[in-house]
Amino acid sequence: MYKIGIVTGQFGVDVASQELFEAASRVANARVVDPIQFSAELNNRHTIKVGSVEATDFNALIIRGLDFSGETDFQFEVFEQLDRAGIIIINSPAALQIAESKFLTSFILQEKGFTIPPSVIVQELDDAEAFLGEYEDIIAKPLYGFQGYGVIRIRRSEVDARSRIKWLLDEFKGICLQKYIPNPGRDIRAFVVGDQVVASIYRIARIGRWKTNIRAGARPIVCRLTTEQHDISIRASQGLGLDYTGVDIIEGPDGNYVLEVNGAPAWGGVMEATGRNIAQDIINYAIYRLDSGIS
Ligand SMILES: Nc1ncnc2c1ncn2[C@@H]1O[C@H](COP(=O)(O)OP(=O)(O)O)[C@@H](O)[C@H]1O
Numbered sequence: 001m002y003k004i005g006i007v008t009g010q011f012g013v014d015v016a017s018q019e020l021f022e023a024a025s026r027v028a029n030a031r032v033v034d035p036i037q038f039s040a041e042l043n044n045r046h047t048i049k050v051g052s053v054e055a056t057d058f059n060a061l062i063i064r065g066l067d068f069s070g071e072t073d074f075q076f077e078v079f080e081q082l083d084r085a086g087i088i089i090i091n092s093p094a095a096l097q098i099a100e101s102k103f104l105t106s107f108i109l110q111e112k113g114f115t116i117p118p119s120v121i122v123q124e125l126d127d128a129e130a131f132l133g134e135y136e137d138i139i140a141k142p143l144y145g146f147q148g149y150g151v152i153r154i155r156r157s158e159v160d161a162r163s164r165i166k167w168l169l170d171e172f173k174g175i176c177l178q179k180y181i182p183n184p185g186r187d188i189r190a191f192v193v194g195d196q197v198v199a200s201i202y203r204i205a206r207i208g209r210w211k212t213n214i215r216a217g218a219r220p221i222v223c224r225l226t227t228e229q230h231d232i233s234i235r236a237s238q239g240l241g242l243d244y245t246g247v248d249i250i251e252g253p254d255g256n257y258v259l260e261v262n263g264a265p266a267w268g269g270v271m272e273a274t275g276r277n278i279a280q281d282i283i284n285y286a287i288y289r290l291d292s293g294i295s
């Protein structure tokens, strides 16, 4: 029986981790791994441990999150070394690092030919203001944010446009500014596992609002992807090297824009709208990788 670890420092509150644990328990020896339990022993032989167990006892680790009461850089470095040692890490540290950064994600997506909103990543107010000189309606967001936190919309005509950008910059040090892409009050979240879209939804923003994060109160409903959207989702996921992901697409006036590709997406909204057991999809995919020896 394979030994699969669900890695999270938040098991008690993270529903996705709990569902993964349940799904993994059905087909494997499942364990919850709090990354604060990692330690390394370097004494001729080098050993990474989870509590008193050698980490290499695990066949696969599904990373849901780090433990911020410990040293998160160390935790991430451990994942990189276990990945090198041939343990299946989902999502891989390399892909997680890209997906976490709005700079790296946009940079690589653009390099690979996807349409993304015109963007700048800046650390200084002057550079941010220059962008607002170019576009009169923009979105500003922290480089490493999630769930819509800190994402604001700024029109050039607002009297406090400058001070709002300055506030965000003071708060986050590095921010991404994008042209606001007009859309039908919704975006698309395509959930990809391996080389398949297992479910897709529209996220409908609340009336009069523009943010489509479920956390911001958006409503999930089933969506049928066009062939192009389907193709974009698979290619974006694979282009960034992700094993599973939520690809966010905005239907702009001139076509589809890829907004985001998430490294550890929540799937509450997707499940609610489609009934799909996403956790089981991810575990099945991990087992498939283990069975076929693709490390
Ligand atoms: N360029 C944009 N044009 C239109 N809406 C946007 C744009 N960027 C972000 N949004 C809206 O803000 C939400 C959050 O932005 P996103 O980049 O996905 O950050 P987060 O990682 O916090 O979810 C999106 O789901 C979308 O509704």
Ligand SMILES: [Mg+2]
Binding pocket: 147, 148, 213, 248, 260
């Ligand atoms: Mg998002």
